[in-house]
Structure formats: structure tokens, C-alpha cells
Amino acid sequence: xxxIFIDNKRYEYEEPGKVLQFMLDHGLDLPFFCYHPSLxxxxxxxxxxxxxxxxxxxxxxxxxxxxxxxxxxxxYFPKLMTACSLDLAxxxxxxxxxxxxxxxxxxxxxxxxxxxxxxxxxxxxxxAGECPxxxxxxxxxxxxxxxxxxxxxxxxxxxxxxxxxLDAERCINCTRCTRFTEEISKTNQLSIISRGDxxxxxxAEGEEFDDPYSLNTVDICPVGALTSADFRFKARVWEMNQxxxxxxxxxxxxxxxxxxxxxxxxRITPRxxxxxxxxxxxxxxxxxxxxxxxxxxxxxxxxxxxxxxxKSSWNNAELTFREELEKRSADKIQVIGSPHASVxxxxxxxxxxxxxxxxxxxxxxxxxPGAGDDxxxxxxxxxxxxxxxxxxxxxxxxxxxxxxxxxxxxxxxVILNDDLMGRTDAPPELFEDTFVVYLGTNHNETxxxxxxxxxxxxxxxxxxxxxxxxxxxxxxxxxxxxxxxNRRLNLEMSMGRLDHYGTKFDNWVSDANRIDCIPAWEFxxxxxxxxxxxxxxxxxxxxxxxxxxxxxxxxxxxxRMDDENGIQLKLEQDSEVNTV
Ligand code: SF4
Ligand code: FES
Numbered sequence: 335x336x337x338i339f340i341d342n343k344r345y346e347y348e349e350p351g352k353v354l355q356f357m358l359d360h361g362l363d364l365p366f367f368c369y370h371p372s373l374x375x376x377x378x379x380x381x382x383x384x385x386x387x388x389x390x391x392x393x394x395x396x397x398x399x400x401x402x403x404x405x406x407x408x409x410y411f412p413k414l415m416t417a418c419s420l421d422l423a424x425x426x427x428x429x430x431x432x433x434x435x436x437x438x439x440x441x442x443x444x445x446x447x448x449x450x451x452x453x454x455x456x457x458x459x460x461x462a463g464e465c466p467x468x469x470x471x472x473x474x475x476x477x478x479x480x481x482x483x484x485x486x487x488x489x490x491x492x493x494x495x496x497x498x499x500l501d502a503e504r505c506i507n508c509t510r511c512t513r514f515t516e517e518i519s520k521t522n523q524l525s526i527i528s529r530g531d532x533x534x535x536x537x538a539e540g541e542e543f544d545d546p547y548s549l550n551t552v553d554i555c556p557v558g559a560l561t562s563a564d565f566r567f568k569a570r571v572w573e574m575n576q577x578x579x580x581x582x583x584x585x586x587x588x589x590x591x592x593x594x595x596x597x598x599x600x601r602i603t604p605r606x607x608x609x610x611x612x613x614x615x616x617x618x619x620x621x622x623x624x625x626x627x628x629x630x631x632x633x634x635x636x637x638x639x640x641x642x643x644x645k646s647s648w649n650n651a652e653l654t655f656r657e658e659l660e661k662r663s664a665d666k667i668q669v670i671g672s673p674h675a676s677v678x679x680x681x682x683x684x685x686x687x688x689x690x691x692x693x694x695x696x697x698x699x700x701x702x703p704g705a706g707d708d709x710x711x712x713x714x715x716x717x718x719x720x721x722x723x724x725x726x727x728x729x730x731x732x733x734x735x736x737x738x739x740x741x742x743x744x745x746x747x748v749i750l751n752d753d754l755m756g757r758t759d760a761p762p763e764l765f766e767d768t769f770v771v772y773l774g775t776n777h778n779e780t781x782x783x784x785x786x787x788x789x790x791x792x793x794x795x796x797x798x799x800x801x802x803x804x805x806x807x808x809x810x811x812x813x814x815x816x817x818x819x820n821r822r823l824n825l826e827m828s829m830g831r832l833d834h835y836g837t838k839f840d841n842w843v844s845d846a847n848r849i850d851c852i853p854a855w856e857f858x859x860x861x862x863x864x865x866x867x868x869x870x871x872x873x874x875x876x877x878x879x880x881x882x883x884x885x886x887x888x889x890x891x892x893x894r895m896d897d898e899n900g901i902q903l904k905l906e907q908d909s910e911v912n913t914v
Contacts, residue, residue: 336424368508369418461558463571495543502534511551575830577813581619585714587802597847635787664691668744673716676798682855721801789851808900
């Protein structure tokens with residue numbers, strides 16, 4: 335097998351590749367800025383330099399030349415090489431800063447050079463705490479600066495587009511952002527303008543950077559030159575908890591991190607998953623963080639005889655629900671599941687009503703033809719259409735819900751987290767003589783016209799699974815607390831710096847942002863008769879039950895999803911949602 339020697343240690347490799355990526359894969363550290371594993375390699379930052387050489391091969395003898403110490407003679411390249419663009423070669427010898435002073439000096443000099451005009455505004459920069467320039471300068475940089483002249487000031491806070499702001503003087507011209515728009519989103523909206531110490535990325539005259547994936551450039555900008563207009567100055571990275579999750583704003587289920595502080599979602603960023611979204615996600619998915627914070631339904635609501643909705647207690651809500659159920663026969667009840675809700679919640683909704691003899695189960699796919707693209711946006715606007723379908727709900731097109739209700743004339747409709755009155759052809763008047771129960775996360779047309787509103791946890795507040803448009807089941811973790819959960823007691827919840835070290839005097843810690851809601855499945859456990867109450871303690875128990883009952887989910891578990899980064903299910907051909 336071909337071999338390579340890095341800092342006097344031998345490694346073998348099978349596949350061709352570049353030295354930097356090989357080192358990163360083996361946990362070896364080497365500083366770099368412009369390299370990104372999913373972009374082309376311009377090798378323009380020069381930070382990843384190494385000393386490289388090849389053994390001298392004597393063709394006549396058919397063997398490597400040997401020096402007086404009995405080692406292979408190495409012929410080093412005349413100059414230091416950029417490891418990001420250097421191909422692995424059999425017998426190659428690499429020296430990094432660990433074993434070569436010239437490399438060490440070159441790295442420090444290069445950092446000094448990059449920092450010539452970079453403003454040292456780390457205390458107010460959004461990137462502070464996760465800035466490679468800050469970290470690498472600390473690790474590899476010079477002690478101070480020898481530059482006495484004034485820094486070149488470039489434009490500050492230029493609104494490049496609706497979502498991205500540029501502080502040009504922080505830019506180190508790595509070209510990651512321009513390569514992203516050329517190679518990944520393919521809008522070509524950014525290019526570097528000007529020369530020398532005056533250059534920075536810009537849009538064409540009169541154009542704006544409105545690429546639907548524009549915020550990915552903020553993630554990959556290694557310094558704080560590109561910032562999110564929305565998130566700028568809002569929070570520091572060390573104040574937030576970072577929880578793995580998935581994007582539930584469309585059918586792709588991009589893997590994400592949810593960043594929370596004081597029970598508010600501050601931002602959503604992509605999490606690498608080669609099988610789903612690589613390093614990227616659409617801007618729309620990031621901006622959906624607002625739905626976790628704003629306009630939330632907190633506390634049950636009941637409509638009084640006078641027609642007004644008032645806040646109510648959980649006891650009263652449960653009692654009302656039971657009473658309304660008892661008033662009517664099973665054939666008068668219509669249950670509408672939701673592609674926006676999890677597999678677990680849809681399963682519990684259906685199984686609870688099946689026990690009562692109800693047979694009318696449907697859901698309305700949320701598909702907008704033409705909304706998708708070839709990258710990560712899908713026509714399907716919901717994260718779990720395939721999951722609901724697999725549980726046996728009949729699909730009703732959004733333009734045919736009115737017909738369904740007209741024909742079945744139910745006297746009670748139970749709707750799980752989906753704004754059907756807002757997005758389908760079924761207007762609120764259609765439901766006037768029907769008792770509508772809405773289990774939802776946010777206020778909308780449907781919650782406004784419901785007779786009983788049960789607030790349920792959002793994808794940021796519960797552990798639950800969703801099947802994406804490609805049939806991959808993936809799950810969320812609770813990222814923010816509700817009124818009834820506690821980060822320290824819930825083992826699924828990650829703990830951050832504030833949880834460990836925060837005190838009651840930290841003014842950003844309060845109970846104000848905790849929503850009074852419970853998981854939808856828990857509501858159905860609460861209203862089950864004592865004699866027939868399932869003993870689920872968590873959504874994990876529910877998925878275990880589903881995996882034993884529903885063929886598509888056989889052998890699926892949270893452990894497997896965690897270990898395998900989601901599980902690809904075998905969808906039946908006709909169960910897939912057409913997202914073309
Ligand atoms: S703005 Fe950021 S990503 Fe773009 S070239 Fe400058 S440093 Fe690189
Ligand atoms: S990472 Fe190699 S030159 Fe920039």
C-alpha cells in the first residue's frame with residue numbers, strides 16, 4: 335500500500351487525495367483558511383504550507399538512494415508547498431511546524447501578513463469565539479505586529495443583499511464565498527473586486543446578493559467579514575447551547591444545529607451530513623427559527639358560548655375534550671394528521687382514535703409545485719409527508735379538503751399541527767357546525783377558529799422523528815425548555831456554559847420564554863382512560879412500539895438514527911411524494 339511520512343511518522347493511504355485533507359482525516363493539525371472540503375482548491379491563503387519532499391529513486395539500480403545513515407535520501411521541493419493542493423504521493427515526506435522551524439516561521443509570517451489590515455475588533459465581531467483567524471493567530475501567530483503605519487480601511491457594514499452584510503475590512507480574500515456562489519448555489523452573485531489591499535467580494539453593479547442559499551457564505555467565511563443581517567450582534571457563541579436537529583421547513587430535512595439562549599432559538603446553522611445536505615442549507619430553513627419563538631400558542635384555549643376564545647387550564651381542556659368525544663359516535667369524528675408533525679405524534683393520534691372505533695384518518699400534503707430546486711429546496715413544504723403516509727393516513731389534496739368535509743359531514747374534527755384553514759380550500763365557515771380541536775404550535779387561521787386549542791411542543795422542544803422526501807428517517811433533540819422541562823433533568827438535552835456556570839444573577843436567564851405546552855402524544859396519554867393508558871414515558875418508547883408494528887419502520891430506533899446519522903427507509907414506489 336502507498337505510504338507517506340508526516341513529521342517522521344508513517345501513514346498508509348488507499349485513495350488518492352490531498353495532503354491537508356489526509357491530515358485532517360487523521361486528526362493532525364495544520365492551520366488553513368481558504369480550503370473547504372466541498373469547494374475547489376485555489377490555495378490562495380498560503381496558511382497551510384508544509385515542507386515536502388520525495389525520496390530519490392535510482393532508476394538504474396531500481397531502488398531508492400540511501401544516505402550515510404542508512405535512510406532514504408529525500409529531495410525537498412525548493413519552496414514550501416500548500417498542503418491543501420498537494421497530492422499524496424507514494425514515499426512523500428512532509429514536515430509541518432512540529433518538525434520544521436522554517437514552516438513554523440512561514441506560518442507566523444503569513445498570519446502577520448493576513449493581519450496587516452484586519453481590524454482587531456474581535457470584542458464586537460459576531461465571529462468571535464468561532465473565528466479561525468482568532469484561533470490560529472493564538473496558536474500559530476506572531477507575538478505582536480511590526481506594522482506601524484495605519485491600516486487600510488475598507489467599507490464597513492455593506493448590505494450585500496437582504497440577509498447578508500459585509501464588513502470588507504475583515505475580509506482575508508480566501509474566496510470561499512465567491513466559490514460558493516460559483517460552484518454550489520451557481521448564482522455567481524459574488525466576485526472579488528479591486529486589487530491588492532483594496533479587494534473584497536462584491537455583487538455586480540446594481541445587483542443584490544439574494545441567493546436563496548446566501549447565508550451559507552456567512553458560515554464558511556473564516557473571519558467575520560460576512561455576517562447575517564438577522565443574527566448580527568444578537569448573541570455570542572459561548573452564551574448559546576448548540577443542539578443537533580433537522581430543518582422542518584421543507585421536505586429535505588437538512589441536518590442542523592439549533593442555537594438557543596434563554597429558551598429562545600437564536601439561529602439555525604447546517605450540520606454536515608453527506609447523505610442529505612453536505613455542509614449546506616437554504617436560507618428559508620435558517621429563518622424559520624422565528625417560528626420557534628414568536629406567535630406561539632401557550633396554554634390551552636377554549637371557545638366560550640359567546641364565541642370568544644379564552645385561555646384555560648389543562649384540566650379543563652382535557653375534560654372538555656373527553657366530554658365532546660362522549661357526545662358523538664365514532665363515525666362523526668374526522669381525524670386529520672399532519673406532514674408537519676412527527677412520526678410519533680401522528681402515530682399516537684391515530685392509534686388513540688382507532689381505539690374509539692374512528693376510521694376517518696386523512697392528511698393534506700403541503701406541496702407547492704415549482705418551489706423546489708436541484709439543491710436542497712423541495713416542492714414539499716413539510717418535513718414528514720412520507721412518515722404520515724406510512725402510518726396509514728389517506729392523502730387528501732389541499733384543493734379537495736372542502737369536498738371531503740362536505741361529503742363526510744363530521745361533527746368533530748381533530749387537526750394536528752397544520753394550518754388547514756389557512757392553506758387549503760376549506761374556509762373557516764365550513765367548520766361552523768363542527769367542534770374543531772386544534773393541537774398546534776403557533777397561532778394561525780386554524781387555531782383562531784378552533785373550539786379547543788391544545789398547545790403542543792415544536793421540533794425545537796421535543797425528541798421526535800421525521801421521514802424526508804427521500805425516505806430518510808432522522809430525528810430532533812429538545813433544544814429549548816418548555817414550562818415543564820428542565821435542561822438539567824432531561825437527559826436528551828445538551829447543557830451549555832450557562833447551564834453549568836450561570837447564576838440567578840445572569841440577566842439573560844429567566845422563565846419568561848418557556849412555552850406552556852406539552853408533546854401532542856402526551857396529551858393523548860393524559861386523556862386515555864385509566865384502564866387503557868399506554869405506559870410511554872418518552873417519544874423513544876413510542877418509536878420502539880411503532881418499529882414493532884409498522885413495516886416501514888422495522889428495526890428503526892433512536893440509537894440507530896444517532897449512530898447512522900439517520901436511516902434510509904425503503905419506501906414503496908407509490909408512497910413517495912412527487913416533488914418534481
Ligand atoms: S468575505 Fe469571507 S469568505 Fe469571502 S473572501 Fe472574504 S474572508 Fe473569504
Ligand atoms: S488552505 Fe491551503 S492555501 Fe489556503
